Amino acid sequence: MVIDFRSRPPYKSFATNTALFPRKVDEDFESPELVPALNMNSGEMESARTCDMDLYFQEMEKAGIDLAVIHGRQTPTEGYVPNDEIAELVAKYPNKLLGFAGIDLSDIPAAVREIERTGKEFGFQGVSIEPGYFGLYTDDERLTLIYDKCQELGLIVSLTDSIFVGPDMSYAHPVHIQRIANRYPDVIFTVDHGCWPFVQEALGMALICPNVYLFPDFYCYIPNMPFADEYVKAANYFLKYRMLFATGYPIRSMIQSMEQFRALPFREDVLEQLLSENAKRILKL
Numbered sequence: 001m002v003i004d005f006r007s008r009p010p011y012k013s014f015a016t017n018t019a020l021f022p023r024k025v026d027e028d029f030e031s032p033e034l035v036p037a038l039n040m041n042s043g044e045m046e047s048a049r050t051c052d053m054d055l056y057f058q059e060m061e062k063a064g065i066d067l068a069v070i071h072g073r074q075t076p077t078e079g080y081v082p083n084d085e086i087a088e089l090v091a092k093y094p095n096k097l098l099g100f101a102g103i104d105l106s107d108i109p110a111a112v113r114e115i116e117r118t119g120k121e122f123g124f125q126g127v128s129i130e131p132g133y134f135g136l137y138t139d140d141e142r143l144t145l146i147y148d149k150c151q152e153l154g155l156i157v158s159l160t161d162s163i164f165v166g167p168d169m170s171y172a173h174p175v176h177i178q179r180i181a182n183r184y185p186d187v188i189f190t191v192d193h194g195c196w197p198f199v200q201e202a203l204g205m206a207l208i209c210p211n212v213y214l215f216p217d218f219y220c221y222i223p224n225m226p227f228a229d230e231y232v233k234a235a236n237y238f239l240k241y242r243m244l245f246a247t248g249y250p251i252r253s254m255i256q257s258m259e260q261f262r263a264l265p266f267r268e269d270v271l272e273q274l275l276s277e278n279a280k281r282i283l284k285l
Helices: 046-050 053-063 083-092 108-121 141-153 175-183 199-208 228-235 254-263 268-283
Strands: 003-007 067-071 097-102 126-129 156-160 189-192 212-215
Touching (some): 003 268, 046 053, 067 083, 083 097, 097 108, 108 141, 141 175, 175 189, 175 199, 175 212
Parallel strands (some): 003 067, 067 097, 126 156, 189 212
């Protein structure tokens, strides 16, 4: 079973109320110098250009992905997706999709209630929070109630941490994750974007925090991405059991993501852990 640990399908508010869709590729820009770095050579993703769910599942099958974890999004700048829509989609395709609730951090008491509601009513196994978009560091004391509730309910906390998230790149520094991972040793934290560009620091943090899992997604598999080889070296040795595969769709094509990820020099036994076993273990599949 191949598991894509982070996907955002073109369904309802994902397609109409986030900055993710419709996804532009090279040919959609007037000239090459206008193409943003992460849009360049992004592969076959007609589903993301046309917001077509049938094509989404066709591309998912062509990529060889059996199960995708849908990460909700509720931010002031990047879009808002009601968690009820994620639950609705997962209920339609329970053998293909799992849901993580997106959590709006602008109202902490309401966020805590939403975590409890989505965990108990929908059976979501995790939450997706993006503190940087709210001008918060991951270890901000104002988030304590969020982590307390996730610990109480046994939920995975997925954090988006990279240069793109937050007022400046300091919000991506893994020391903030280290502090909460140490404070909540029984909570599993998964880190989307792998704290890029603080790659060595992120790997060091994960080395000593056994409850932290990294999934650097396209920062790992885009050809010639700076520091990508460091993720691969770590996975081949001390992070074999604590790295995950994720396409980051629709930022990159599912098909291209899988091809480029498999082309990286992972040991065969490591590749099985990254594509399947590590995610199965923390998702209790």
